[in-house]
Amino acid sequence: MPKITYREAINQALFEEMHRDPAIIVFGEDVALYEGSFKVTRGLMKEFGPERVFDTPISEAAIVGMATGAALGGLRPAAELMTVNFALVAMDQILNHLAVMRYMFGGQVALPVTIRMPGGGGHQLGAQHSHSLEVHFVHTPGLKVLYPATPVDAKGLLKAALRENNPVIFLEHEGLYNLEGEVPGEMEPAQIGRAAVLRAGADATIIGYGAMTHVALEAARTLESLGLDAEVIDLRSLRPWDKPTVMQSVARTHHAIVVEESPPVCGIAAEVAVNIYENVFDQLDAPVERVSGADAPMPYAKNLEQACIPHAEDVVAAVRKSLGR
Amino acid sequence: MYEIVMPRLSDSMEEGKIIKWKVKAGDAVHEGDVLAEIESDKAVMELECFHDGRIAQIVQGDGAEVAVGQAIAYMAGAGEDAVTPAVATQVETKPAAAPAAPSPPAPQKPAPAPPEGRIAISPYARKLADSRGIDYTKIKGTGPHGRIMAEDIEQAVRTVAQARTPTIEPAPVKRTAEVRPAEPDMEPLAAAIVKRFRIDPATLRGTGPHGMILADDVVAVLCVRPQPAAKPPADEELPALEVSEEEATVEEASFRLKTQARRVTAAKHVVPHFYITASADVTRLLERRGELKAKFGATVTHLVMLASVKALKAHPGINRTWDRGRIIRWKHVNLGLAVETEQGLIVAVLAEAEGLTLPEIVRRTTDLAERAREQHLTAGDRRHPTFVISNLGMYDVEEFQAILNPPASVTLAVASAQAAPVIRDGGIYVGKVMRLTASCDHRVIDGVGAARFLQELARLLENPETLLEGAGA
Helix, strand or coil, X not given: CCEEEHHHHHHHHXXXXXHHCCCEEEEECCCCCCCCCCCCCCCHHHHHCCCCEEECCCCHHHHHHHHHHHHHCCCEEEEECCCHHHHHHHHHHHHHHHCCHHHHCCCCCCCCCEEEEXXXXXXXXXXXXXXXXXXXXXXXXXXXXXXXXXXXXXXXXXXXXXXCCCCEEEEEEHHHCCCEXXXXXXXXXXXXXXXXXXXXXXXXXXXXXXXXXXXXXHHHHHHHHCCCCEEEEECCEEECCCHXXXXXXXXXXXXXXXECCCCCCCCHHHHHHHHHHHHHHHHCCCCCEEECCCCCCXXXXXHHHHHHCCCHHHHHHHHHHHHCC | CEEEECCCCCCCCCEEEEEEECCCCCCEECCCCEEEEEECCCCXXXXXXXXXEEEEEECCCCCCEEECCCEEEEEEECCCCCCCCCCCCCCCCCCCCCCCCCCCCCCCCCCCCXXXXXXXXXXXXXXXXXXXXXXXXXXXXXXXXXXXXXXXHHHHHHHHHHCCCCCCCCCCCCCCCCCCCCCCCEXXXXXXXHHHCCCXXXXXXCCCHHHCECHHHHHHHHHCCCCCCCCCCCHHHCCCCCCCCCCXXXXXXXXXXXXXXXXXXXXXXXXXXXXXXXXXXXXXXXXXXXXXXXXXXXXXXXXXXXXHHHHHHHCHHHCEEEXXXXXXXXXXXXXXXXXXXXXXXXXXXXXXXXXXCHHHHHHHHHHHHHHHHCCCCCHHHCCCCCEEEEECHHHCCCCCCCCCCCCCCXXXXXXXXXXXXXXXXXXXXXXXXXXXXXXXECCCCCHHHHHHHHHHHHHHHHCHHHHHCCCCC
16 A cells, blocks of 8 residues: 555545546635645646636635635535634634534535644744644534544545535644555545544553644553553544544543643543543543643743643653553 | 431431430441331331441430431441541431342442541442442552552452452453443434434434434334333233242242343343254264263263354354344354353353363363352353353253353253164164254344254264364364
């Protein structure tokens, strides 16, 4: 199976789906002539022409509004926002129009809109350009939110998003674009709402997503050298998320550790934890541990920035705390 | 230290009045003794003692009106000093009223937390302790802030098991908690229909992503909704016998026997049994019996077990279970064996029996049977049989039919090998023929599947060379 990067996997998904379905169009800032700020849309304009792949003015609100309108008109837009940070100026379009319109029209229209946006910290871009905003989208009824951690999931999930009739927020991690992995040439879409057990283990369940999946895996390897056997679950889909897989795992290991890149307050880990308490309380041998991004604006200084992002040793410490070993 | 609380003597009782104490502080008391007369909103009733010990302190005297659940006295257990509790604030209350339903035969109920302070114990550890009959109040926790964790309970179980206390089961090597899978997600429209038509979600089979229940799934069930099944007949529904002392002696059956009676009734009533019988000419196998007995201690039961394991390997479709619309394909063969003990019939399970050699089967079966007779079986030794063998061959039985023992979908009833005319290759001779009758669950096994399985089983038993090939014999 060929090895390609996360970036190339997303590019492949766009190519394959645009060939399959002429209703798919791609637009955003610098996605056409410049082939994307992160080169994710490389070759698309050349292949599909400027009518299906085109640049927009620097207005995220306009991009999302146009995507919503295009979907109402029968197209299947796959819009790109340069980064998740800029989605904030389009929040009215996303929360107040895109997310609720299908409901408000009584389901008479489909809204097959995919908004791709990379995010995450760790590149010394300062507080304004280092957000992890997944919680803001996950909090919103009407949206589906995907966050692939691996190249194969990036391709499979984007294909699923492009075939979905509800609006999908497709989050990519800037730090994962160069991650390589095996990806099939032609592949079926992945299933939205389904987590992946990336590593089976008996002692504790570590739940991660996006870049944190890799932090969890690295922690699991360290734990193995300490004689502790951790299971690692990649949520992949943040809304809806795969409760059965998580509950079954925790009911087996009796210890749960959730890793999130975003700050802890009202976060993904809090949501996962409360669901664990509600569903498998009697199976818990310790409180659910959260390993979260710092509850602070992201610092610019490298050492401080690193201190604000969860690392494998934080996860190792949380697992050991939970296990009392 | 036990707390004696105001019991709830009727459903509507909120508080009770102590009419008169029958004991005083310092008195030794025994289980079943009457401690006091209590007036509920309905009647005056006697408060019985549930432990042996000594009354430490009476905190609510005659005439006191006390809310249900409030402490009225403290009691020291046998061997404890009758020290008055320093703090009378209640930490944990334990209803002193006898529960109406028979309680499970836990060896000893863990004492409630002493009034001195809360015990930090994880939910799972508490659950483990209760199921294993471990008194966690005596355990020192090794978790954060001294919390008792599952490992502490397992350690206690191991300690007790090493001390060979017969009533406590050793911990299983692996954590095998019963996991009730989380309920599948349901589409909102599906949930609305379920609510509107009062459909039991357990009857639904989700076809959406990851088993999500879609509206279509609910409609499908709604349209072919079966008539509510009649309640399984229990002997309670037959008129009670009126027996005089001259006619017979009557005793209450043990909890274990009652449970078994209920399960066997349910199995026979719920599982659609069908029966299929084959004969195996075991003449040649029995010719080697003396040799196999001398070499390995192998009996006919062991040979039938070996044949069953091999036949199941060729017919894995037999090794599965129907459960509430799900087909469970077992990854291992858990070979159940009906064992006669003083306490009655027990199905002991050889877990993961596939691929076992004959000497291994003999060793593990002997060990299981011995422990079954000594009542030393663990929960793991009884768990999830996937195929059960019942051998009555030693009692000159021509053939019989067994009741299934879920989750096993087959019980193989093995009869005696009896002298009978055998026609083979155009000739007739006197051989030893054994009748094998499989009781099968028709929900997962059909006649052809069962017949093919029996055919393979008989073939193995008729050809000792094939049977013993690769079986370490």
